[in-house]
Amino acid sequence: xxxxxxxxxxxxxxxxxxxxxxxxxxxxxxxxxxxxxxxxxxxxxxxxxxxxxxxxxxxxxxxxxxxxxxxxxxxxxxxxxxxxxxxxxxxxxxxxxxxxxxxxxxxxxxxxxxxxxxxxxxxxxxxxxxxxxxxxxxxxxxxxxxxxxxxxxxxxxxxxxxxxxxxxxxxxxxxxxxxxxxxxxxxxxxxxxxxxxxxxxxxxxxxxxxxxxxxxxxxxxxxxxxxxxxxxxxxxxxxxxxxxxxxxxxxxxxxxxxxxxxxxxxxxxxxxxxxxxxxxxxxxxxxxxxxxxxxxxxxxxxxxxxxxxxxxxxxxxx
Amino acid sequence: xxxxxxxxxxxxxxxxxxxxxxxxxxxxxxxxxxxxxxxxxxxxxxxxxxxxxxxxxxxxxxxxxxxxxxxxxxxxxxxxxxxxxxxxxxxxxxxxxxxxxxxxxxxxxxxxxxxxxxxxxxxxxxxxxxxxxxxxxxxxxxxxxxxxxxxxxxxxxxxxxxxxxxxxxxxxxxxxxxxxxxxxxxxxxxxxxxxxxxxxxxxxxxxxxxxxxxxxxxxxxxxxxxxxxxxxxxxxxxxxxxxxxxxxxxxxxxxxxxxxxxxxxxxxxxxxxxxxxxxxxxxxxxxxxxxxxxxxxxxxxxxxxxxxxxxxxxxxxx
Numbered sequence: 001x002x003x004x005x006x007x008x009x010x011x012x013x014x015x016x017x018x019x020x021x022x023x024x025x026x027x028x029x030x031x032x033x034x035x036x037x038x039x040x041x042x043x044x045x046x047x048x049x050x051x052x053x054x055x056x057x058x059x060x061x062x063x064x065x066x067x068x069x070x071x072x073x074x075x076x077x078x079x080x081x082x083x084x085x086x087x088x089x090x091x092x093x094x095x096x097x098x099x100x101x102x103x104x105x106x107x108x109x110x111x112x113x114x115x116x117x118x119x120x121x122x123x124x125x126x127x128x129x130x131x132x133x134x135x136x137x138x139x140x141x142x143x144x145x146x147x148x149x150x151x152x153x154x155x156x157x158x159x160x161x162x163x164x165x166x167x168x169x170x171x172x173x174x175x176x177x178x179x180x181x182x183x184x185x186x187x188x189x190x191x192x193x194x195x196x197x198x199x200x201x202x203x204x205x206x207x208x209x210x211x212x213x214x215x216x217x218x219x220x221x222x223x224x225x226x227x228x229x230x231x232x233x234x235x236x237x238x239x240x241x242x243x244x245x246x247x248x249x250x251x252x253x254x255x256x257x258x259x260x261x262x263x264x265x266x267x268x269x270x271x272x273x274x275x276x277x278x279x280x281x282x283x284x285x286x287x288x289x290x291x292x293x294x295x296x297x298x299x300x301x302x303x304x305x306x307x308x309x310x311x312x313x314x315x316x317x318x
Numbered sequence: 319x320x321x322x323x324x325x326x327x328x329x330x331x332x333x334x335x336x337x338x339x340x341x342x343x344x345x346x347x348x349x350x351x352x353x354x355x356x357x358x359x360x361x362x363x364x365x366x367x368x369x370x371x372x373x374x375x376x377x378x379x380x381x382x383x384x385x386x387x388x389x390x391x392x393x394x395x396x397x398x399x400x401x402x403x404x405x406x407x408x409x410x411x412x413x414x415x416x417x418x419x420x421x422x423x424x425x426x427x428x429x430x431x432x433x434x435x436x437x438x439x440x441x442x443x444x445x446x447x448x449x450x451x452x453x454x455x456x457x458x459x460x461x462x463x464x465x466x467x468x469x470x471x472x473x474x475x476x477x478x479x480x481x482x483x484x485x486x487x488x489x490x491x492x493x494x495x496x497x498x499x500x501x502x503x504x505x506x507x508x509x510x511x512x513x514x515x516x517x518x519x520x521x522x523x524x525x526x527x528x529x530x531x532x533x534x535x536x537x538x539x540x541x542x543x544x545x546x547x548x549x550x551x552x553x554x555x556x557x558x559x560x561x562x563x564x565x566x567x568x569x570x571x572x573x574x575x576x577x578x579x580x581x582x583x584x585x586x587x588x589x590x591x592x593x594x595x596x597x598x599x600x601x602x603x604x605x606x607x608x609x610x611x612x613x614x615x616x617x618x619x620x621x622x623x624x625x626x627x628x629x630x631x632x633x634x635x636x
Contacts, residue, residue, distance in 0.1 A: 048449050079435075081450075082438045082441055082449065084442070084449035085403065085406045085407040085410050088406040092403050110431055111396075112458065113428055114486060114488035115488060120400045125399075131401065132399075142486075142495065144486075146490030165460055168462075168465075170433060170462065172464030173461060179504060181497045186497060190494065
C-alpha cells in the first residue's frame with residue numbers, strides 16, 4: 001500500500017499516537033545474539049546464510065516487542081550486507097515485516113552517488129511501492145546538491161523521506177564537518193541547504209520530507225541546528241550506548257515535542273547484556289529486557305524533553 | 319583465493335600487463351540493454367527478478383569481452399540494489415565472475431558509517447575471502463577519520479583497497495567540496511588526509527591501499543591532486559559520456575604512467591547506442607561495439623597520456 005500522506009506528517013502522526021519519539025535501531029551482531037538464535041549455528045563457524053537467518057528471526061522478534069511501543073525502527077544496512085546476498089534477503093523481510101506491524105522504517109544505508117545513479121538508489125529504497133520498501137533512507141551529502149535532488153524528487157512523489165548526514169555522533173565527525181569558512185562550519189552549510197530543500201515539502205506540522213542526522217553527542221549543536229533547520233525532522237543517533245542522555249537531546253525537539261526522533265540500537269536490542277537488565281532478565285528473558293529497556297528510554301525522554309508533550313499535541317486545523 | 323600482494327601493487331601489475339589504465343564501469347540500465355536481454359521480459363513491465371537476471375547475463379558478457387583487454391571493472395552497486403535482493407545476488411555473481419576472469423573488481427558503493435558499523439562494511443566487501451569478494455570499494459569521507467580507519471585496517475590485512483571520494487565529477491560536487499577555509503579547500507583537506515593514511519601501506523611503486531576518486535571533469539585539480547597525493551592511486555570517473563577526454567585526465571598519471579585508472583561506463587557498455595558505433599555494429603553486434611569502444615579508449619589514453627608508457631614499465635628491484 002503506497003504511503004498516502006507526506007512522510008513528515010506520517011512521522012509526526014506515529015510519534016503522537018505512540019506518545020514518544022523513540023526509534024529502535026536494528027543493528028544485529030552475531031556475537032551478541034541471545035543463544036536461542038546462535039544455537040542453530042554449526043559448531044565452529046556459522047555460514048553467512050545461518051547468520052542472516054538468525055538476524056531475520058531476531059529482528060522480527062524485536063519488532064514484535066517494540067511495535068506497540070514506538071513509532072519507528074531503523075535497520076542498519078551494513079550488518080545485513082555483511083552476510084552477503086542472504087543478508088539482503090533478510091533485510092528485505094525485516095523491512096516488510098516492520099511496515100506490516102505499522103512501524104515507520106528508516107533504512108540506515110548512508111547512500112549517495114551522482115545524478116542518475118542517485119536516482120537508482122532513491123527508486124530502490126524509497127516508499128512502500130519500492131523494491132525494498134523503506135519509508136526513509138539516510139543519505140550522505142558530500143557529493144553536493146545535484147546528488148540530493150533525485151532523492152528529494154522521489155521522496156516527494158512517494159510520500160517518503162530522507163535524512164541527510166549533517167553532524168555525526170562519532171568522535172572523528174568534526175574532522176571535516178567542523179571546518180569553518182567565513183565563520184560558517186561545514187555542517188552548518190549542509191544544514192542550511194538541507195532545510196532549503198525540505199521547506200517546499202512542508203506539511204501540517206511545518207516539516208518536509210528532508211530530515212537531518214545530528215548526533216546526540218553534541219548537545220549544543222543540536223539546539224543550534226534545531227533553530228537552523230525549522231523545516232527538518234532531526235534523527236538523533238548516539239543515545240545510550242554511545243553516551244548521549246535525554247538531557248543531551250532535549251534541544252532537538254520543538255515546543256510541541258515534535259521535530260526529533262531519537263535512536264537507540266544496542267541499548268535496546270541487546271538490553272539483556274546491559275547492566276541493570278542483565279541481572280533482572282538474563283538471556284532467557286531477552287524479550288522482556290528489550291521491552292523494559294524501550295519503556296525506560298520512552299520514560300526518560302518523556303520526563304526530560306518536550307517529547308512528554310507529544311500525546312497532548314492537538315491536531316492543527318485541516 | 320586470498321589476494322597475496324598488496325592492492326596497490328596488484329593494480330599496478332594488472333595495468334602494466336594489460337598496458338593500459340582502463341576501468342570498465344558496469345552500470346546496467348534496463349532501458350538501454352540490447353534486446354537480446356529484454357526480449358525475455360514480460361510484455362508490459364518486467365519483474366525485478368527478470369531485470370536482475372538480465373543484468374547478470376549482460377555483465378558476464380561484458381566481462382568476457384573486456385577481460386583480455388583491461389585491468390579492472392567497476393560494478394555500480396546502485397543499479398543492482400535497484401532490483402532488490404535478486405539484484406544483490408546478481409551483483410555477487412558478477413563480482414565473482416569478473417575475479418574469475420582475472421579482473422580487479424572495484425565495487426562502487428560509496429559506503430561509510432561510524433566505527434564498528436564501518437568495520438561491518440569493510441568486512442563485507444573487501445578482499446577475495448569476504449562474502450562479496452571485491453578487491454576494492456569506494457568510500458565516502460564525510461564522517462571523518464575514525465570512519466575510514468576500519469576500512470584501512472581491513473584493506474591492509476586482506477591486500478585489498480578503498481577509493482575515498484575526494485573531488486567528484488558531478489556539476490554540484492563543488493558545493494561542499496570546494497569550500498575554502500584558511501586557503502585550503504575541503505577536497506584538498508580530504509586529499510591530504512587520504513594520502514597520510516595510504517602512505518604507511520605503500521608498496522613497490524610508492525602507492526598504498528587507500529586511493530582517491532577525482533573526476534575527469536576537473537583537469538586542473540587532477541594535476542594538483544596527483545601532486546598532493548603521491549601515495550594514492552586515483553580512480554578517475556567522468557571520461558566519455560560525462561565529457562572528460564584523455565587530455566583532461568593526463569594530469570592524473572605519474573611519469574611511469576602509473577597512479578591512475580580511468581573509468582568509462584555507458585561509453586563502453588552501451589557503445590552500441592553511441593554515435594560512431596551504432597551505425598557500424600548496431601544492436602545485433604553489441605559485443606563488437608563494446609570491444610572496439612574499449613580499444614578506442616585504450617588507444618586514446620595511450621596516445622594522449624603517460625599511460626602509453628605502462629607496458630614499458632621496468633620492474634623495480636625486489
